[in-house]
Amino acid sequence: MDYVKYFNFNGILLLDKPKGITSNCALQQVKRIFFAKKVGYTGSLDPLATGMLPILFGNATKFSRYLTNSIKKYHVIVKLGETTVTGDLSGEILKKRSVCLNIHNVKKILKTFVGEIKQTPPMFSALKYKGIPLYKYARLGISVPRKNRNLIIYQLNFIQLIDNFLEFTIVCSKGTYIRSLVDDVGKKLKCGAHVIYLCRLQVGLYVSSQLINLTKLYFIENQNINQTHRFYLFNMLSTFLLPISSFFLEYPIVKLTSQDADNFKKKLCIYLVNCFKIGLVQVTTGKKNIFLGIGRLSALGLLTPECILLS
Template sequence: MFFYKKRNIHGLLLLDKPKGISSNNALQKVKTIFHAKKAGYVGTLDPLATGMLPICFGESTKFSHYLMQSNKRYHVIAKLGEKTSTFDSDGIVVQKRPILFNSVQLKLSINEFIGVIDQIPSMYSAIKYKGLPLYKYARQGLNIERKIRKIIIYNIYSIYQKKNLIEFKILCSKGTYIRTLVDDLGEKLGCGAHVIFLRRLQVSSYLHDQLITLSSLYKILNANYINKINFFKKIDKLLMPIDSPVSFLPQIHLANQQSYNFLLGQIISLNYNIKNGLVRVLDEEKKFLGLGEIKKETLLIPYRLVSTYANSVIHY
């Protein structure tokens, strides 16, 4: 890759993470391609998993928390009859059992997972204990006590079983570990199970057809290797706006003087017919200024502001 200084860029990229690399590895590759100073991903995907990995650049990272709290949708294929150490095919088989359940038992077992359920995360997860992810303890043969989590399974659908494989799609809340769910299902069916395929299809309202692959980014790079300005222009067009993670919030527009005062942290008096709560604040030119909180239905209080340079930075 051509040498170029790191850039202040802002926005969100929906990366289609490939199989076989960690989420952090994928992030570093994208960060290098974009020559970005600051970037972070939302929602860890295992090396085995593929699919939607939102990457926030610059000021957009201030609002990534809202994506962390959102629902996710997955496509899952599990192998029945085998329980593994990691609850997926990257682990070693620790127990084999015959598959004896019928279609009625399968449906009843799956239905038991719909709704609010308790889940204990796997030791092979990125949850941190004393500053280290649990999987590092697991690799040393250590078992750390994990807290039970309340999660929500909204739906498990498109269920298909053939011989020792079961395939389904699932819509779930934040904090859901699909590997743990599959392992728990395998225990309920009495045969054991582990994940062999996992693809994240959706995060919040982002759709699967919005994904950008690493290979497509490298293809643009190779086609514009000499002309770096043209390259940056093309890949920057792939970024969604800074406020994309909070696009579900209502928006209000401020006049120039109000915008200036808002960015100084001052409370603004409004006549908008908006109930109390968070709103996206834009100026007259539709530039995103940050989040504000409406109180008493007439006051706008600065809540999370965007740096003044973020909407006007020159990338090239």
């Protein structure tokens, strides 16, 4: 392993995080397999949760905030009639109640959560109060003040209600805690509820068909490739990475001349004649539309660099 200490990957791996490990644990396993120097992730998933965890390599980490702000889609299964300390099946049961519901009423209640809502983050979360994660207070039985968040639930689609189990999908804005939402649903249904299954299906434009699981990565790692073929391993692992520009496929493209591209990379503002786009844009250059970064265009045609790939 001394022959190659690390590889300089740049791009995004859409990891299918397994149940039972933290997001950081998943990150560390990927980092080791890829011999990667600079790695991060965006959009933490609880140990209970599975599904899409975007792992960012190298220069992709510069753009993490754009992915964090993307909409998310989840598949959720809820147990009705029980509330727990954590809001999911990992916590101690606080209260049990009988469940007497029909599908019509459940659908009606779910519809009330679609649109702009306010949500209080759960105590069992990584949000910090006075520099300390909330879950550390929660483990000591201490409740601290939490500010309500304004969120948007774009879709909440009922799938089925079988006995005490409710299944649905949800498309929501950043910062949405599914455990808190389920707790609020349980309160409206007057029976209580907690999450027993949670899978993230989508982040922004990325979909579940693009996911890569750890089993596949372990298989490649265990091919007993010798030291002289480490760069063959590099090429194999590279095929799993999506380009950084894939973050921004929904953004308009502004193509710069070579001179303007040099100025953009120097973080200089550029005035573009006859450019009618407004807001965030992809900035590219050259015949192959080489991705340079993200800029913001004003109504007057002034392009301001926001995040540059190489600077």
